[in-house]
Each structure stands twice: as C-alpha cells, then as structure tokens.
Amino acid sequence: MTVNETLATYSNYLVYGAMAAYTIAMIAFAVSFAAMRGRDLVPAASVPAGTEADSGAVAVVTKVATTVGGPDDGALPPGRRAGNIGMSTTWLGTILLGVAVLLRGLSVGRAPWGNMCEFSMTSAFAIALTFCLMSLRRDLRWLGVFVVTPVLLILGAAMTFLYTEAAQLVPALKSYWLVIHVSAAMICGAAFCIGATVTVLFLVADASERRHATGRSYPLDWLASRLPQSARLDAMAYRIHAFMFPLWTFAIVAGAIWAENAWGRYWGWDPKETWAFITWVAYAAYLHARATVGWKGRKAAAIALIAFGCFVFNYV
Amino acid sequence: MTEVRDSSPDTADAPQSFSTAPVDGDGAPVGIGVVGWLRWAWRTLTSMRTALVLLFLLALASVPGSLLPQRGTNPIRVNDYLADDPVKGRILDRLGLFDVFSAPWFAAIYLLLFISLAGCVLPRSLQHWRTVRSRPPAAPRNLGRLPEHRRVEPAAEVQPQQTLDTAAAWLRKARWRVDTTAYDGAAGTVAAERGYSRETGNLVFHVALLCLLGAVAYGSLFGFKGTVIVREGSSFADTRGQFDSFNPGKAFQDSSLPPFAFTLTRFTADYQRGGQQNGAAREFSADVSVVSEPGATPTTGTVQVNDPLVVNGVKVFLVGHGYAPTITVKDAKGQVVFHDSVVFLPQDGNFTSTGVVKAPDTVPQLGLQGFFLPTAAVDTVHGPHSTFPAADDPGVFLSAWSGDLGLDTGRPQSVYALDTTHMTKLGIEALRPGQSWTLPGGHGTVTFDGYVQWASFTVASDPGKDLALIAAIAAITGLALSLLVRRRRVWVRVSSGSGGVTVVEVAGLTRSEHTSVAEEVDALAAALGTTTSSRTTAPKGPEENR
Numbered sequence: 071m072t073v074n075e076t077l078a079t080y081s082n083y084l085v086y087g088a089m090a091a092y093t094i095a096m097i098a099f100a101v102s103f104a105a106m107r108g109r110d111l112v113p114a115a116s117v118p119a120g121t122e123a124d125s126g127a128v129a130v131v132t133k134v135a136t137t138v139g140g141p142d143d144g145a146l147p148p149g150r151r152a153g154n155i156g157m158s159t160t161w162l163g164t165i166l167l168g169v170a171v172l173l174r175g176l177s178v179g180r181a182p183w184g185n186m187c188e189f190s191m192t193s194a195f196a197i198a199l200t201f202c203l204m205s206l207r208r209d210l211r212w213l214g215v216f217v218v219t220p221v222l223l224i225l226g227a228a229m230t231f232l233y234t235e236a237a238q239l240v241p242a243l244k245s246y247w248l249v250i251h252v253s254a255a256m257i258c259g260a261a262f263c264i265g266a267t268v269t270v271l272f273l274v275a276d277a278s279e280r281r282h283a284t285g286r287s288y289p290l291d292w293l294a295s296r297l298p299q300s301a302r303l304d305a306m307a308y309r310i311h312a313f314m315f316p317l318w319t320f321a322i323v324a325g326a327i328w329a330e331n332a333w334g335r336y337w338g339w340d341p342k343e344t345w346a347f348i349t350w351v352a353y354a355a356y357l358h359a360r361a362t363v364g365w366k367g368r369k370a371a372a373i374a375l376i377a378f379g380c381f382v383f384n385y386v
Numbered sequence: 387m388t389e390v391r392d393s394s395p396d397t398a399d400a401p402q403s404f405s406t407a408p409v410d411g412d413g414a415p416v417g418i419g420v421v422g423w424l425r426w427a428w429r430t431l432t433s434m435r436t437a438l439v440l441l442f443l444l445a446l447a448s449v450p451g452s453l454l455p456q457r458g459t460n461p462i463r464v465n466d467y468l469a470d471d472p473v474k475g476r477i478l479d480r481l482g483l484f485d486v487f488s489a490p491w492f493a494a495i496y497l498l499l500f501i502s503l504a505g506c507v508l509p510r511s512l513q514h515w516r517t518v519r520s521r522p523p524a525a526p527r528n529l530g531r532l533p534e535h536r537r538v539e540p541a542a543e544v545q546p547q548q549t550l551d552t553a554a555a556w557l558r559k560a561r562w563r564v565d566t567t568a569y570d571g572a573a574g575t576v577a578a579e580r581g582y583s584r585e586t587g588n589l590v591f592h593v594a595l596l597c598l599l600g601a602v603a604y605g606s607l608f609g610f611k612g613t614v615i616v617r618e619g620s621s622f623a624d625t626r627g628q629f630d631s632f633n634p635g636k637a638f639q640d641s642s643l644p645p646f647a648f649t650l651t652r653f654t655a656d657y658q659r660g661g662q663q664n665g666a667a668r669e670f671s672a673d674v675s676v677v678s679e680p681g682a683t684p685t686t687g688t689v690q691v692n693d694p695l696v697v698n699g700v701k702v703f704l705v706g707h708g709y710a711p712t713i714t715v716k717d718a719k720g721q722v723v724f725h726d727s728v729v730f731l732p733q734d735g736n737f738t739s740t741g742v743v744k745a746p747d748t749v750p751q752l753g754l755q756g757f758f759l760p761t762a763a764v765d766t767v768h769g770p771h772s773t774f775p776a777a778d779d780p781g782v783f784l785s786a787w788s789g790d791l792g793l794d795t796g797r798p799q800s801v802y803a804l805d806t807t808h809m810t811k812l813g814i815e816a817l818r819p820g821q822s823w824t825l826p827g828g829h830g831t832v833t834f835d836g837y838v839q840w841a842s843f844t845v846a847s848d849p850g851k852d853l854a855l856i857a858a859i860a861a862i863t864g865l866a867l868s869l870l871v872r873r874r875r876v877w878v879r880v881s882s883g884s885g886g887v888t889v890v891e892v893a894g895l896t897r898s899e900h901t902s903v904a905e906e907v908d909a910l911a912a913a914l915g916t917t918t919s920s921r922t923t924a925p926k927g928p929e930e931n932r
C-alpha cells in the first residue's frame with residue numbers, strides 16, 4: 071500500500087481553504103457578538119417563576135419576531151447579519167475540512183488519525199461539525215466565536231509544528247478496534263471541548279448575575295449580557311456532558327478491547343490509560359455532583375472543567 | 387423517603403422523588419450509643435456526598451501512578467529512579483508510589499467506594515422495585531403550580547368520565563403507566579408516569595461497576611501472563627520453566643496451564659523505505675506450527691500484532707522481535723565448542739542489537755560480546771551501529787575474552803551479560819556472514835555463519851475477561867438509559883367548577899433542569915379538547931427571546 075501524494079497535497083490545500091473560511095467566520099462572529107444588544111443581567115432565580123403573565127406566551131411572540139425577520143429588511147437585530155455570515159462561513163470551512171480529512175484518509179488508505187497532525191485535523195473537524203449540527207436545532211451564533219477560535223488554533227498547530235507527511239502506520243496501530251476507539255474519543259473530545267466552553271461561559275454569566283443580584287457590577291458584564299441566562303448555559307453544558315459520558319465510557323472500553331488484542335491485557339495502567347480513567351472518574355464526579363445537594367452550579371462546573379483539563383492533558 | 391430535587395418553588399409540593407438517590411442528612415448521630423453511631427457511619431458512608439468525595443480521591447490517587455514510573459509497566463525505570471535518588475526513591479517506595487495501583491491506600495479508596503456503592507445501590511434497587519410495581523403517584527392538590535399546565539375545554543357533549551377515559555387510553559397507547567381515579571361527581575383524575583428505565587439504567591450501571599470490579603479481581607487472581615523469546619526454528623512448550631518471565635495470579639495453579647507447544651517456523655517484518663518515516667515498521671508476522679496438546683497433529687497458524695493466536699483458551703500475542711546471529715566457536719584443536727543462534731536484544735529503532743556468547747566447554751573458557759547490526763555501519767561518532775532495521779547488509783562486531791566465565795560460582799547470571807572480572811580480552815573483530823576470525827594467541831576461531839530472527843510472545847489467560855466485557859456493556863447500556871431517558875409524570879384532573887362548569891386540567895412534571903414534558907402535555911391536551919390557557923415555567927433563555 072503506497073501513499074497517494076496527489077491526494078495528500080489536495081488535502082493540504084483544502085485545509086488552508088478551511089482555515090481561511092474559519093478566519094472570516096471568527097471575525098464575523100466576533101463582530102456579531104460585539105454588536106449584539108445585551109440583555110438585563112437579572113439572575114434567573116430572581117425572576118418570579120411563572121408569574122401568570124404568561125412567560126411562555128412572551129417567549130413565543132419574540133421567537134416569531136426573530137424568525138420573521140427575514141433577509142431583506144434592514145430591521146435585523148444588531149449583529150445578526152455578521153452572525154449569519156459567521157454561520158455560513160463556518161459551514162463552508164467545515165465542508166472543506168471534511169473533504170480534506172477524507173482525502174487525507176484516502177491518500178494513505180486508512181483512518182485519518184495516524185499521527186498528531188492528522189489527529190488534530192480530524193478533531194478540529196469533529197468540533198466544527200458538532201457545532202454546526204448543534205446549531206441546526208437552536209440559534210448558536212452567540213457561541214460561534216468561542217468555538218471557531220479554538221478550531222482555528224488547532225488547525226494552525228496541525229499544519230505547522232505538528233505537521234507530518236502522509237504515511238502508513240506501525241503495526242500496533244492497525245486495528246479496527248483502535249479506529250473505533252479513536253473515533254469515539256474524538257467525538258467525545260469535540261463535545262467535551264464545546265461543553266467546557268459553555269461551562270466557562272456559564273461561570274461568567276453566573277458570576278455576573280450573582281453580582282447584579284446584590285446590585286454590584288462585574289468586569290465581564292459586557293460578555294455576560296450577551297450570553298443566555300446562566301441557568302440556560304448550565305442546562306446546555308449538562309446536556310452535552312450527559313450525552314457524551316456514555317460515549318466516552320464506550321471509547322475507553324473499545325480502547326481496552328484493542329489493548330487486549332495487542333498485548334494480552336485489557337488494562338495495564340500505562341499513563342494514557344491512567345489519564346483516560348482519571349478523566350472518566352472526573353466526569354462521573356461532575357454528573358454525581360449535579361445530583362448532590364450543595365454541589366450543583368458553580369462547584370459542579372469547576373469539576374467539569376477539571377475533567378476537561380484531564381482530557382486535554384492526556385492528548386498533549 | 388422523599389427528596390426535593392427540584393427546588394424551584396412552583397414544584398415544591400409535587401410528589402418529588404424521581405430518583406431513589408439517598409438524601410444527604412448532615413445531622414449528627416441520632417439515637418444513642420454504639421448502634422446510633424454505627425447507623426450514622428453507615429449513612430454517611432453511603433451518602434451521595436461521600437461518594438463524590440471518594441470519586442475525587444480515586445481520581446487524585448491515580449495521578450502519581452501516571453507521573454512516576456510504575457513497577458507494573460516499567461520496572462527498569464523504577465530501578466533507575468531508585469539508583470539516581472535513593473533517599474527520595476526509598477521514601478516514595480515506602481509510600482507505595484511505584485506501585486500505586488496495588489498500594490493498600492489505593493485499594494482502601496476503591497474498596498470504600500464500592501462498599502458505599504453497594505450500600506447505596508442495594509436499598510435503592512429494592513425501593514425502585516417497589517416503585518415500579520406500585521401506582522403512579524397521585525395528583526398534587528394544585529395542578530396549577532406544576533411547571534407545565536394546560537386548561538382544556540372538551541367538546542360540549544363529553545361527560546367528565548369520558549374525558550378521563552380518553553386521557554387514560556391515550557396515555558396507555560403511548561406506553562405510560564396509568565392510574566385512574568373515577569369521577570365521583572366532584573372530581574376525577576388520571577395519573578401517569580413513564581421513563582422508569584432511567585432509574586433502572588442508573589441502577590444497572592452502578593451494579594455493573596460492582597461486577598466489573600469483581601471480574602477484574604477474579605481475572606487477576608486466577609489468570610497468568612508469561613513472556614518468552616522464540617527463535618526461528620525453535621519451539622516453546624507451555625510449561626512454567628520455559629518462560630523467560632512468568633507472572634501468575636495469586637490463586638493460579640500450574641496444573642491449569644494448558645499443555646500446548648508451538649514452533650516458530652518463520653518471522654517476517656516489513657519496513658517503510660524512504661520518506662520522513664524511513665525505517666518505521668509496517669508489518670510483522672510470525673508463522674507458527676502449533677501442537678495443541680501432546681500427541682496432536684501440528685497445525686499451522688500466523689500470529690500478528692493485534693491478531694493473537696488462540697490455543698486451548700490461552701492467547702499468544704506477538705509483542706517484539708529481533709535478530710539472533712548464528713555463531714560457531716572452535717577451540718585450538720579445531721573442535722566445535724559452541725554452535726548456536728544467540729538472541730541479541732535490540733537497542734534502537736534500527737535494531738543495533740547487543741548480546742553475549744558463552745563457550746564454557748573449553749579450557750580456558752571463551753566469551754564473546756558485541757553487536758549484531760542488520761545494516762552495518764561504523765563511524766567515529768556512533769561506533770558500530772545499524773542504519774536500517776531490515777537485514778540488508780548484516781554484520782557482527784565482537785570482542786573476545788578468555789578466562790573464567792564465572793558460571794560455577796552458583797550466583798545466577800544473565801544470559802545477556804558477560805562477567806569479565808576473571809577474563810582477559812583477546813581482541814575485537816568485525817565479521818560478515820560466512821567470515822571467520824582466528825583468535826589471537828591460538829585460542830581457536832569464531833565464525834559468523836549467518837542469522838535467524840526471533841520473536842517474543844506473551845502468553846496470557848484472564849478468566850475474568852468475558853465477565854468484565856459483559857459488565858462493561860451492561861454499564862454503558864445502563865448509563866445511556868440513565869442519561870438519555872426522561873422520567874416524567876402527567877396528570878389530568880376533571881373537576882366541577884363553580885356554576886356547574888367542568889374544568890379539565892392537564893399538567894406535567896419532569897426534572898426541570900434539563901428536560902421538558904411540554905410537547906407531551908400539549909399533545910394530551912389536544913386529544914382532550916381545545917386548550918384555553920397554557921403556561922410553562924421552565925427557564926427560558928434569551929437565546930429564544932432575543
């Protein structure tokens with residue numbers, strides 16, 4: 071099996087194209103975010119829940135207004151047009167990157183994560199794709215800049231100091247269980263990355279709302295006022311983590327099956343395995359904390375960030 | 387045991403316990419004496435908060451296991467560490483930090499965690515069992531305070547009981563568990579619940595973790611693992627003495643080593659030629675001929691990396707390879723005193739290999755030590771070294787010694803090291819295949835005949851493996867159910883309001899923090915009539931109303 075150099079070269083060009091698209095997206099998202107009208111920083115808890123004035127109905131009405139606000143009129147909310155540009159260039163970049171990853175895989179005739187360069191490239195794609203898919207169900211323009219920037223950084227790293235030419239694999243890495251393991255881990259990584267981002271934003275919004283509840287202000291108010299309510303961010307972060315934890319468990323089990331096939335032991339406490347375990351326990355602790363009195367909210371968020379730190383540590 | 391999980395004021399009076407999670411009382415021991423204390427200790431141990439702390443500790447305790455070298459994975463680096471820094475090394479060793487995962491304090495943490503787990507999960511399972519078999523909780527007094535609430539106007543001719551029946555039928559069809567209280571002239575209700583598999587999944591997950599621990603323990607008690615180096619043309623029989631290293635579990639008995647033998651007929655390796663990754667391995671495979679039990683006819687097989695050979699329930703893994711130069715040593719009289727292929731151990735990625743030949747059956751005894759180089763090169767910087775892992779241009783580079791090999795002292799000696807304290811050096815020579823070297827001083831000749839390859843194998847059996855896999859699958863399934871299924875309740879109440887008007891209410895409740903029953907409540911309301919008022923108190927973010 072030889073390496074198809076032509077495909078590998080095209081793949082590189084496409085990565086550069088994707089990076090260009092993401093750069094535009096990043097700028098557009100940033101502009102959109104800055105131009106957005108901030109909301110009042112009232113903590114969720116102090117909103118009298120279900121005052122009969124039909125908060126549901128209010129929500130419906132405003133929602134209609136935003137969806138009706140079509141492309142033609144000048145009455146778009148501030149930042150909306152830039153946000154739209156950001157969203158469409160993100161899609162464009164993600165498609166280009168997807169084709170780049172595919173060509174890279176075809177050029178070597180195997181899954182495109184044989185080394186750190188390919189792994190980063192594919193992870194970046196996974197993060198961007200996860201974001202795009204999530205954005206189909208809800209308006210995530212506010213999150214754009216916080217996702218596209220790390221994607222761009224990861225791609226930059228992949229194409230510079232991590233860069234490796236296309237080549238075949240050493241035998242220990244030729245295993246379909248490994249392919250399953252790495253793809254599951256990569257999807258988890260992408261989602262954990264977005265989850266951690268949302269968690270950080272939750273902490274900002276939460277801190278800001280807490281200050282405002284006692285009438286003070288917070289240096290990051292400009293940021294917090296453009297974010298959804300902290301309760302919303304918290305729920306979103308939880309949903310991402312809860313969705314990914316079973317997959318992460320599966321990724322670890324798939325890795326163990328591979329290790330068993332390669333070395334005759336499914337678990338040997340080597341550093342990679344140890345950190346996968348620590349990450350797993352840390353995310354389990356996060357989910358536990360969410361169900362433990364006195365640990366919800368900020369403390370649980372801190373655990374989620376520690377868990378993400380463990381995850382990242384394992385891959386560098 | 388009821389628990390207030392959703393602390394938002396509007397749901398506080400609803401039947402709450404969606405989960406059987408234990409309530410964390412922070413009270414001091416109640417009651418008196420030893421029993422009170424024991425009960426308190428047990429409750430503390432099995433509380434969510436303790437579980438959380440223990441989980442934390444478990445993660446924290448694993449960290450040194452990845453930062454310091456461990457005996458289990460890397461004994462050589464542990465010895466290096468102890469040699470480099472004996473004082474600190476000794477302290478760390480005392481604390482078990484080179485054997486973290488078998489240290490008593492590590493065991494203490496996970497045993498406590500698992501006792502807590504068992505103590506928590508067993509009562510929860512009983513409770514859940516009762517919940518599943520009992521009726522859905524009765525409707526709260528004031529449905530209007532639930533997070534989802536609809537007021538419905540049924541068609542004029544529909545009787546109250548008919549509305550209840552329709553609701554019950556609708557819910558049963560959608561696979562809810564339903565309990566109806568008939569209309570008694572003033573009021574009637576339908577209570578329904580679904581998503582019990584959330585709690586079931588959670589319990590299955592936690593029990594599966596217990597099973598997993600059991601499986602791991604069982605496997606490490608009754609399993610074994612051995613490694614052996616086999617040269618091309620040589621054989622290995624599965625007895626303890628033939629292993630180069632053997633690690634049995636504590637309860638392992640030699641009689642359970644299955645009898646089998648295999649011969650390595652051929653080993654092939656393939657390397658990348660050219661490019662950035664020149665010399666990187668691409669393909670290994672070991673052709674073997676296996677005799678599964680004494681007297682059986684040999685069968686052929688191939689062992690590859692990631693593709694072990696399975697014989698008699700034992701797996702044979704290919705884990706390494708190298709070269710064994712074939713050396714003939716003749717004494718001064720021309721008698722062959724040594725002729726064999728000797729395993730040399732690779733030192734770098736290009737298989738610059740070192741090894742030793744010992745010829746004890748001559749006086750004085752002869753010893754050789756040096757290099758085997760698959761693609762030989764010598765320069766002033768690296769000395770003799772190999773420039774490619776394949777045997778493109780093999781050569782050996784040997785020094786010869788004469789004297790006493792020290793084999794009779796009774797002290798165990800490594801086959802890979804020459805003890806030269808009682809020997810004198812005769813000289814150094816580089817040889818190509820087929821070349822001979824006449825040793826100075828009439829000590830005889832050394833011939834480099836050629837080489838064979840060797841492969842190292844791990845032979846392992848872990849009887850707990852299948853159970854561990856089953857437990858892992860159960861854990862993942864349980865987790866997925868637990869985290870993805872929504873547990874939710876709905877109620878329908880028909881009551882006669884003032885002036886003989888029939889009021890129909892539909893309300894729903896779920897773990898409000900991340901899910902909603904709004905759609906189901908809406909659908910049910912639509913099945914009963916026209917919705918006249920609708921209220922949702924789930925938190926709404928500006929993401930929707932921006």
Ligand code: HEM
Nearest residue numbers: 354357361405407408432433434437502503506588595868
């Ligand atoms: C081996 C250690 C443990 C691990 C890895 C672990 C992991 C998890 C995970 C990942 C969840 C989230 C699933 C969900 O939210 O439904 C969970 C939930 C839960 N765990 Fe554990 N757990 C462990 C030990 C314990 C112990 C000792 C207890 C008893 C105190 C316990 C009680 C619970 C309860 C009650 C829930 C459900 C919380 C809820 O209703 O959301 N766990 N656990």
